[in-house]
Amino acid sequence: MxxxxxxxxxxxxxxxxxxxxxxxxxxxxxxxxxxxxxxxxxxxxxxxxxxxxxxxxxxxxxxxxxxxxxxxxxxxxxxxxxxxxxxxxxxxxxxxxxxxxxxxxxxxxxxxxxxxxxxxxxxxxxxxxxxxxxxxxxxxxxxxxxxxxxxxxxxxxxxxxxxxxxxxxxxxxxxxxxxxxxxxxxxxxxxxxxxxxxxxxxxxxxxxxxxxxxxxxxxxxxxxxxxxxxxxxxxxxxxxxxxxxxxxxxxxxxxxxxxxxxxxxxxxxxxxxxxxxxxxxxxxxxxxxxxxxxxxxxxxxxxxxxxxxxxxxxxxxxxxxxxxxxxxxxxxxxxxxxxxxxxxxxxxxxxxxxxxxxxxxxxxxxxxxxTTRAWYGRVWGYVQDATVGYGFRPLRAAVWLLSLLAIGSIAYAVHHPRPLKASEAPHFNPVFYTLDLLLPVISFGQEDAFAPAGWYQYLAYGLIITGWILATTVVTGVTRNVSRQ
Incomplete structure (x- = not known):
């Protein structure tokens, strides 16, 4: 250019x-x-x-x-x-x-x-x-x-x-x-x-x-x-x-x-x-x-x-x-x-x-x-949550156990269950009888010696079932804590 x-x-x-x-x-x-x-x-x-x-x-x-x-x-x-x-x-x-x-x-x-x-x-x-x-x-x-x-x-x-x-x-x-x-x-x-x-x-x-x-x-x-x-x-x-x-x-x-x-x-x-x-x-x-x-x-x-x-x-x-x-x-x-x-x-x-x-x-x-479980799984989850917080709140179990222990002790103190064999039965103790029902492994000899009747029998069934639930969740929580340590 x-x-x-x-x-x-x-x-x-x-x-x-x-x-x-x-x-x-x-x-x-x-x-x-x-x-x-x-x-x-x-x-x-x-x-x-x-x-x-x-x-x-x-x-x-x-x-x-x-x-x-x-x-x-x-x-x-x-x-x-x-x-x-x-x-x-x-x-x-x-x-x-x-x-x-x-x-x-x-x-x-x-x-x-x-x-x-x-x-x-x-x-x-x-x-x-x-x-x-x-x-x-x-x-x-x-x-x-x-x-x-x-x-x-x-x-x-x-x-x-x-x-x-x-x-x-x-x-x-x-x-x-x-x-x-x-x-x-x-x-x-x-x-x-x-x-x-x-x-x-x-x-x-x-x-x-x-x-x-x-x-x-x-x-x-x-x-x-x-x-x-x-x-x-x-x-x-x-x-x-x-x-x-x-x-x-x-x-x-x-x-x-x-x-x-x-x-x-x-x-x-x-x-x-x-x-x-x-x-x-x-x-x-x-x-x-x-x-x-x-x-x-x-x-x-x-x-x-x-x-x-x-x-x-x-x-x-x-x-x-x-x-x-x-x-x-x-x-x-x-x-x-x-x-x-x-x-x-x-x-x-x-x-x-x-x-x-x-x-x-x-x-x-x-x-x-x-929330992802079937209805029965959700029910079981609610039970574990309310009782011991899925094992992350184990103190709740102590509160539940003490409450149930008090209820069972008072109920059976007012109405003693009849002995199965009167000549062989130990002295009845409502506190240890209730503990026998609640704790699935430990036995104090009370549960096998006495048989409640009427609604007291249904109370015993409830204590046994609740005891198993509490024991299972507590053991799960304790195991989880031990494994973390």
């Missing part, structure tokens, strides 16, 4: 390129690139001119060429498909009239900060340094699937929307980022797709807003990070799906508000996470933690939604320490009875030495199990 074919604005950019000099067409720092369609020819640059510069631009010995342009209206398609440039590219505060096509292109560094674009086609893009989309306003799909970015990807405060396109507003599936994915304050109207992406550093989405009601707001299946996943103060409308992801450090959802009332709000099934923080936020919808593996679970009971799936969830530490009464609703909100969930909570309490809370969890487990 000859310089005499260029407009005055384009000649200015052309001459500045060889020395890496910045060209700024802005009238002020507060200009909005989204209004760039109104900018005149004095700040309009054709995309074909930029393409010619990046592929075969002029260079001067001893100078570092670079394209540094701000506040320009760029017309036409910036088509660099499969192209490669060794120059740094900064097109900030620019208004793109057409969607840039950067499929398979290779850049040393690319900066589009504060620009307005109708979309971005950059799948399999290669950037040796940093890709900056800070404060961009993009009104069409951003396609970065399979991109390789050696440095960081910056999307802080970017605004992404694609009102006329059903595909995800941001595609980063199978992308590889050698440093951080930095996007605090980002807003997206549509799905953000991170399936299979690998980020060597931290993924920062603090204060971001994702809006895709009734569908998936964030799809990050099998996402892998090298450090934290920060979602503090996150706001979502739609499903957040991180199934199978690996986050070795902290996954922080402190004060996040996740909303998908008619379905799953947060899905972490089969995830492996170092620390999961669910504190002081709100989850409206289903929380799915099935098969997740967590080293530490920081969980605020108030953040739990009405329905939680916990099948095969494992965690080593549960914090902060809360009474069992505040932790049990988490288990009861799973529609299915999951014995493993109760065992996990029991183990967490025993690990910190709170054996009382562990017993309460085991008692709650037996009560939940009772």
């Amino acid at each position: 000859e310089i005499n074919e260029l407009t005055e604005a384009e000649r200015r950019v052309w001459r500045a390129f060889a020395t890496g000099t910045a060209v700024d067409f802005r009238a002020g720092d507060d200009e909005d690139a989204a209004q760039g369609a109104q900018w005149g020819p004095e700040r309009t640059v054709r995309a074909s001119v930029l393409r010619a510069l990046l592929l075969n631009g002029p260079q001067e010995p001893g100078e570092i060429a670079a394209l540094k342009l701000a506040g320009a209206r760029i017309t036409g398609v910036l088509d660099l498909r499969y192209g490669a440039t060794d120059f740094a590219v900064r097109l900030s505060h620019c208004h793109f009239h057409e969607v840039p096509e950067l499929y398979g292109a290779r850049f040393r560094q690319l900066n589009l900060s504060h620009s307005a674009l109708p979309g971005l086609i950059a799948a399999t893009l290669r950037v040796e340094g940093v890709l900056r989309l800070t404060d961009c306003r993009i009104t069409g799909p951003v396609r970065l699937g399979g991109a390789h970015i050696s440095g960081a990807l910056f999307l802080e405060r970017a605004r992404l929307s694609a009102p006329d396109d059903p595909e995800p507003v941001l595609r980063l599936h199978h992308a590889e980022i050698g440093d951080d994915l930095w996007a605090p304050g980002m807003r997206a109207d549509g799905q953000v797709q991170l399936d299979g992406a690998a980020v060597a550093g931290t993924v920062n989405l603090e204060g971001a807003h994702f809006h895709n009601p009734g569908a998936t707001a964030i799809s990050a299946l099998r996402l892998e990070t090298g450090s934290d996943l920060r979602m503090r103060f996150l706001r979502t409308q739609g499903r957040v799906d991180l199934r199978g992801s690996r986050i070795p450090a902290r996954f922080d959802l402190t004060r996040a508000q996740l909303s998908n009332p008619d379905g799953t709000a947060l899905r972490l099934s089969s995830c492996t996470v170092g620390e999961l923080w669910l504190l002081k936020g709100v989850i409206s919808g289903i929380l799915n933690l099935r098969r997740a593996h967590l080293d530490v679970l920081y969980l605020d009971p108030e953040m739990l939604p009405a329905k939680v799936f916990l099948s095969d969830l494992t965690y080593t530490t549960l914090t902060p320490h809360e009474p069992a009464e505040r932790r049990l609703p988490m288990l009861e909100r799973d529609p299915r009875y999951e014995p493993h969930a109760y065992e996990q909570l029991t183990a967490a309490y025993r690990r910190i030495g709170d054996d009382y809370a562990a017993r309460l969890v085991q008692l709650a487990k037996q009560r939940r199990l009772r």
